[in-house]
Amino acid sequence: MSKRRFLTPLEAALLVCLALVVWLLLPRQAGAQVVVTRGGEELGRYALDVPTQVSIQGANGFSLTLVVEDGQAHVEDSTCPDLICQHHAPVDKTGESIICLPGQVSITVEGGGDLDQDAVSG
Amino acid sequence: MGRGSVKRLWCLGLCLCFLTGCGGDRGESATIFAMDTVMELTAYGDQAQEAVNAAVAEVNRLDAALASRRETSDIAKANHAGGAPVEVRADTAELLEQALALCADTGGALDVTIYPIMRAWGFDTKEYRVPTQGELDSLLERVDYGTITIKGNTLTVPAGMELDLGAVGKGYAADRVVRLWREMGVTSGLLNLGGNIHCLGAKPDGSDWTVGIRDPREETATLCTVTGQDMAVVTSGAYQRYFEKDGVTYHHNMDPATGRPAHSGAASVSVIGPSGLVCDGLSTALFVMGAEKAADYWRSHRDFDMVYYTQDGALWYTSGLEGRLEPRDGLEGRVLT
Numbered sequence: 001m002s003k004r005r006f007l008t009p010l011e012a013a014l015l016v017c018l019a020l021v022v023w024l025l026l027p028r029q030a031g032a033q034v035v036v037t038r039g040g041e042e043l044g045r046y047a048l049d050v051p052t053q054v055s056i057q058g059a060n061g062f063s064l065t066l067v068v069e070d071g072q073a074h075v076e077d078s079t080c081p082d083l084i085c086q087h088h089a090p091v092d093k094t095g096e097s098i099i100c101l102p103g104q105v106s107i108t109v110e111g112g113g114d115l116d117q118d119a120v121s122g
Numbered sequence: 123m124g125r126g127s128v129k130r131l132w133c134l135g136l137c138l139c140f141l142t143g144c145g146g147d148r149g150e151s152a153t154i155f156a157m158d159t160v161m162e163l164t165a166y167g168d169q170a171q172e173a174v175n176a177a178v179a180e181v182n183r184l185d186a187a188l189a190s191r192r193e194t195s196d197i198a199k200a201n202h203a204g205g206a207p208v209e210v211r212a213d214t215a216e217l218l219e220q221a222l223a224l225c226a227d228t229g230g231a232l233d234v235t236i237y238p239i240m241r242a243w244g245f246d247t248k249e250y251r252v253p254t255q256g257e258l259d260s261l262l263e264r265v266d267y268g269t270i271t272i273k274g275n276t277l278t279v280p281a282g283m284e285l286d287l288g289a290v291g292k293g294y295a296a297d298r299v300v301r302l303w304r305e306m307g308v309t310s311g312l313l314n315l316g317g318n319i320h321c322l323g324a325k326p327d328g329s330d331w332t333v334g335i336r337d338p339r340e341e342t343a344t345l346c347t348v349t350g351q352d353m354a355v356v357t358s359g360a361y362q363r364y365f366e367k368d369g370v371t372y373h374h375n376m377d378p379a380t381g382r383p384a385h386s387g388a389a390s391v392s393v394i395g396p397s398g399l400v401c402d403g404l405s406t407a408l409f410v411m412g413a414e415k416a417a418d419y420w421r422s423h424r425d426f427d428m429v430y431y432t433q434d435g436a437l438w439y440t441s442g443l444e445g446r447l448e449p450r451d452g453l454e455g456r457v458l459t
Contacts, residue, residue, distance in 0.1 A: 040154045059155075081248060089342045096342065104155045117347050119312060119319045121355040121392055122336025122362075 032092065032112035034073045036066065039104045048073060048092060048112065058103020066107060073107060074098070149326065150174045156185045157292055159316025165303060166310040166326040173308045177299045184295050187211050190237065190286045191246070196277070197285050205281035217294045217399070218272045221287065224403040225267040228419070232407035233267045233378035237286035242381075245374050250365035252372065258381035265378055293356060293402025296320035300398070317362075319355040320398050335429055338389040345431055346449045354398040358405035359390035375409050386412030389433045394443065395426035413438065417458055428458070
């Protein structure tokens with residue numbers, strides 16, 4: 001008496017199709033990018049693997065220049081009085097952000113390398 | 123294909139779905155500017171979007187009620203009433219009762235009437251200056267939380283005194299949002315109110331949240347991580363607001379006893395506990411106290427945890443964090459018992 005195989009060829013083919021459908025439906029993470037918002041409103045998204053320079057008009061008349069190069073984003077210059085954004089180290093990991101409080105601009109990395117924490121206090 | 127085969131395929135399909143995360147918890151976030159800082163509010167679950175919308179409305183409502191620089195706020199009205207009693211919102215009263223109790227419990231290391239001193243140093247407008255000792259001595263006569271009274275919803279700020287809730291407002295806002303989310307049935311959420319972290323419940327997959335504590339000397343590095351659920355993590359550091367003049371750095375954590383930036387030996391103090399307001403206020407107070415008094419305060423309370431990082435680079439943490447705190451590579455922490 002022959003042993004019943006776990007899967008017949010037809011079942012195996014169906015399973016492969018099912019796996020393919022599930023894989024296609026999975027939420028997919030885009031390449032790393034920075035999301036720029038002003039006052040919480042999204043202004044644009046810029047891929048970290050595409051070198052670019054963006055002039056951002058912030059709130060209260062302040063403006064800043066975002067530069068993407070070498071897979072990282074940083075603020076090249078800003079007209080705000082604090083210059084905290086300008087002095088901030090380049091960011092490239094998911095969840096890292098550069099904030100310009102006077103201009104109400106946030107620049108946040110999405111889809112980059114994972115940080116090993118959910119949030120940072122400080 | 124027999125019935126048994128169909129069953130097997132269903133089982134395998136379901137397994138695939140579980141393995142790949144089909145039907146995972148949905149998270150929604152909003153980034154807003156309120157209370158002079160940037161805030162990120164994230165809720166998970168079926169009601170995530172409604173929860174985030176409600177949280178944004180709640181934070182903006184509290185900001186309007188509490189900001190001392192908004193003329194229509196409860197606090198500004200009381201500050202400018204010339205000593206006359208002012209009716210305030212119920213939540214303003216609730217916040218003040220908790221804040222004044224914390225001021226008393228910390229022996230005045232936290233003082234919500236420090237605002238005249240902050241203004242003298244220019245921390246309100248960022249037009250920084252170093253006041254003379256005579257000016258500070260004169261202003262210190264106007265710093266005394268004990269003169270503020272709150273009875274029911276009636277707030278009295280004596281003429282010449284000024285309230286400012288900057289040291290506790292964000293913590294209270296987090297408490298309110300968490301309370302609101304619990305009432306809505308939200309079981310998982312994460313608030314980052316300008317570096318004040320508040321975790322509601324566990325992460326959507328049931329695991330603990332991991333919160334990093336910033337290295338005061340390097341903005342993209344962390345001193346350590348702390349794991350847990352239903353916890354606030356609030357840090358006060360000399361690096362958060364400061365200015366330099368003639369080679370001297372002046373930070374914003376003022377010692378209410380001297381009117382000058384606290385020289386306590388602390389580089390940063392993080393407080394971990396269930397109440398955002400308590401963690402917020404205590405992080406300031408324990409920074410001002412210095413390591414020895416802060417340790418005594420913790421030993422006499424033990425209802426919160428603390429991470430204390432000194433200017434000498436020593437990391438101390440309380441015993442409740444054993445097994446939950448992971449110092450970064452090369453940094454050794456010592457447990458306070």
